Amino acid sequence: MNKAHALVVDDEADILDLLKITLGRMDVQATTAMTVAEAKTALQARRYDLCLTDMNLPDGSGIDLVRFIVERHPDLPVAMITAHGSMESAVAAMKAGAFDFVSKPVDLQLLRRLVGSALKLRTHGGAAEARTESGTRLLGDSPKVEEIRRLVAKLARNQAPVFITGESGTGKELAARLIHAQGPRAEGDFVAVNCGAIPQELVESELFGHKKGSFTGAVADKEGLFQAAEGGTLFLDEVADLPLPAQVKLLRAIQEKSVRPVGAQQELAVDVRIISASHRDLNEEVEKGRFRQDLFYRINVIEMRMPALREHPQDIPALAARIMERIARQHADREAMRLSEEAVEALARHPFPGNVRELENVLERATALCDGSIIGAHDLYLPQTEAQVAVGSHADPEVPLEDYLGEIERHAILKALDDTRWNRTAAAKKLGMTLRALRYRLAKLGIE
Numbered sequence: 012m013n014k015a016h017a018l019v020v021d022d023e024a025d026i027l028d029l030l031k032i033t034l035g036r037m038d039v040q041a042t043t044a045m046t047v048a049e050a051k052t053a054l055q056a057r058r059y060d061l062c063l064t065d066m067n068l069p070d071g072s073g074i075d076l077v078r079f080i081v082e083r084h085p086d087l088p089v090a091m092i093t094a095h096g097s098m099e100s101a102v103a104a105m106k107a108g109a110f111d112f113v114s115k116p117v118d119l120q121l122l123r124r125l126v127g128s129a130l131k132l133r134t135h136g137g138a139a140e141a142r143t144e145s146g147t148r149l150l151g152d153s154p155k156v157e158e159i160r161r162l163v164a165k166l167a168r169n170q171a172p173v174f175i176t177g178e179s180g181t182g183k184e185l186a187a188r189l190i191h192a193q194g195p196r197a198e199g200d201f202v203a204v205n206c207g208a209i210p211q212e213l214v215e216s217e218l219f220g221h222k223k224g225s226f227t228g229a230v231a232d233k234e235g236l237f238q239a240a241e242g243g244t245l246f247l248d249e250v251a252d253l254p255l256p257a258q259v260k261l262l263r264a265i266q267e268k269s270v271r272p273v274g275a276q277q278e279l280a281v282d283v284r285i286i287s288a289s290h291r292d293l294n295e296e297v298e299k300g301r302f303r304q305d306l307f308y309r310i311n312v313i314e315m316r317m318p319a320l321r322e323h324p325q326d327i328p329a330l331a332a333r334i335m336e337r338i339a340r341q342h343a344d345r346e347a348m349r350l351s352e353e354a355v356e357a358l359a360r361h362p363f364p365g366n367v368r369e370l371e372n373v374l375e376r377a378t379a380l381c382d383g384s385i386i387g388a389h390d391l392y393l394p395q396t397e398a399q400v401a402v403g404s405h406a407d408p409e410v411p412l413e414d415y416l417g418e419i420e421r422h423a424i425l426k427a428l429d430d431t432r433w434n435r436t437a438a439a440k441k442l443g444m445t446l447r448a449l450r451y452r453l454a455k456l457g458i459e
């Protein structure tokens with residue numbers, strides 16, 4: 012590959028020299044410009060692999076230059092050099108399309124990493140469709156999924172914090188994994204943490220690590236998840252569940268790109284991309300005082316909304332087919348099963364409040380319970396809505412009352428199990444019966 016070439020834009024000659032020398036040490040050649048106009052002329056003259064621009068230039072703002080580059084040279088990664096502590100301009104630059112920022116005085120280690128990430132984009136440019144480490148792709152051909160696919164490819168090319176919203180089971184974590192896998196951080200780790208699952212008193216130590224003896228039970232130094240994600244991506248799932256004190260520390264970590272382990276004197280620089288997600292409305296959490304507005308502003312630089320499955324029902328048949336293929340691969344010892352036409356139609360009509368995860372659960376359950384090799388609509392045990400049950404088989408005088416009641420019971424039980432992710436104790440509680448009674452009914456209805 013040819014030697015990389017950067018365009019560096021700053022109105023201070025000293026800074027230009029420093030950046031030129033640093034880039035030179037990284038084997039990157041640099042062309043310099045001191046104004047927006049000079050930068051535009053330089054951009055016409057040749058191709059660059061990276062642009063670094065200051066925020067305040069004599070004839071305009073660095074943001075204008077970012078917009079110009081995004082429009083005219085969309086493949087050129089551009090990073091903003093911001094004044095110290097000016098997170099607002101960093102956020103504004105990333106919203107305008109900058110792939111990252113570095114604040115003054117420029118920390119050379121951070122600059123090296125930033126340049127390294129930008130140059131890796133050269134090798135990742137135009138990569139084939141993203142797959143996670145385990146080979147999962149984003150499935151679906153509907154315009155909604157196509158849009159997500161485009162956004163994933165775009166976000167993979169920059170370092171801005173992304174906040175993913177969407178109902179449970181819509182693929183928020185999958186999208187985060189794809190952004191990681193398709194970008195220059197793919198060689199680093201993707202570390203996922205469910206913020207709601209960490210006991211409140213351990214959140215800081217989990218995220219930032221701790222020193223031996225910093226609290227009872229800290230018997231050795233422990234690395235935090237930030238350090239574990241060094242060079243990669245940290246996925247903060249259910250970020251709305253972070254307690255307020257941890258939110259303050261997270262804010263600092265994002266702002267300063269460094270963390271301080273519990274009980275440590277020194278801060279450690281960390282190079283981690285943050286992707287967060289929540290099924291809750293964070294605006295509402297901010298209004299209610301449960302989530303810090305300043306943190307929301309920083310993690311939500313780019314927002315991505317995963318559509319509910321009922322918004323793109325046309326993808327259900329293809330998704331179902333791929334999930335069936337995956338199940339068949341997992342049970343290679345068994346005869347492959349397929350869905351009947353009626354089953355596919357029933358799936359396409361179902362509203363799927365639990366989204367793609369519910370579709371996976373329905374198909375896994377049907378494969379486990381169905382005796383033959385063709386799964387019929389009745390083998391899916393799709394939980395009916397109350398309205399459907401009310402006007403359902405009851406209207407048919409040929410159906411014995413006991414069977415009719417059995418069907419209602421089956422639907423109620425399967426729905427409670429689905430709602431509780433098959434946690435029987437929780438399902439029994441939801442149904443207002445004892446666990447023993449639930450077990451008895453499961454056996455009677457042949458669900459187990």
Ligand SMILES: Nc1ncnc2c1ncn2[C@@H]1O[C@H](COP(=O)(O)OP(=O)(O)OP(=O)(O)O)[C@@H](O)[C@H]1O
Pocket residue numbers: 147148149150151156177178179180181182183184185186248290367368371
């Ligand atoms: N478009 C899609 N193509 C393929 N698989 C998908 C798609 N959307 C979701 N899935 C699958 O659905 C399951 C649920 O997805 P995921 O865990 O990413 O959802 P989530 O929104 O993070 O859920 P939660 O909010 O409950 O954590 C996963 O197995 C994922 O691979």
